[in-house]
Amino acid sequence: MLALGMLRVLHKNLNYRQKFSWNRLWQAYQRGHHSQLNPDTWEPELLWHLPLTDVQALFFLVKN
Template sequence: MQPVTASANAIPRLQQLLDLLDRKAEAQGLAVPQIVYIEKLQLLPQGTFGRAWADLLQQNNLKPFTTGPRRKQLHDGIHAITGYGTDLIGEAEVQAFLLGTKFSPINFMLGLGLLRAIHRYQNHRQKFSWEKLWQAYQRGYHSHLDPDTWQPELFWHLPLTEVQVLFGITQNQSSKLL
């Protein structure tokens, strides 16, 4: 997916980061062949996890990541399974969710970069909530999803709600702060 950014200046920097990830994955032998084929996912029945993934991409006029490591290529699946948007706020929620599942320096860095971008743009700042980020982190922490080892391609044909149950991903709703 080509994430939605708040400025044209951020796009080249983001592309540079994605290119760096691909080069590092290639050098470390972690790059994998393309996993997500949107044309195939669009053929799945409505309500399935795979179709929800394809619909998310189509509704947001995005293309799947097709290069680099598995974790990068499966990023959009996290949006589909959690329901978080693809705007700056949704991307920050995804990073918080992923930090809850399993700490990763790259997710931490991306999260900080997103927080900086959100702070710079008034319309995003007004929608921002630390409580939402905490809830996203808690959803990830209490889930059974390991972003490094999950194999969503095994579940594309299943109903989205069933896949959420399999990974212990609760519905996106307000929860009390711990």
């Protein structure tokens, strides 16, 4: 559902489509696919004291 919404926005906005990179989209998809984040069990209030970079590393969301 989210992907369809994003593709709709890309289709409507020509300026954004020209700057759009399928390679960056694929890399972002791969980061999400390999992440350990489970929204059903995630308790963000337990991580508020941590810097963002630590939280990203914890869930393997760091950009390679």
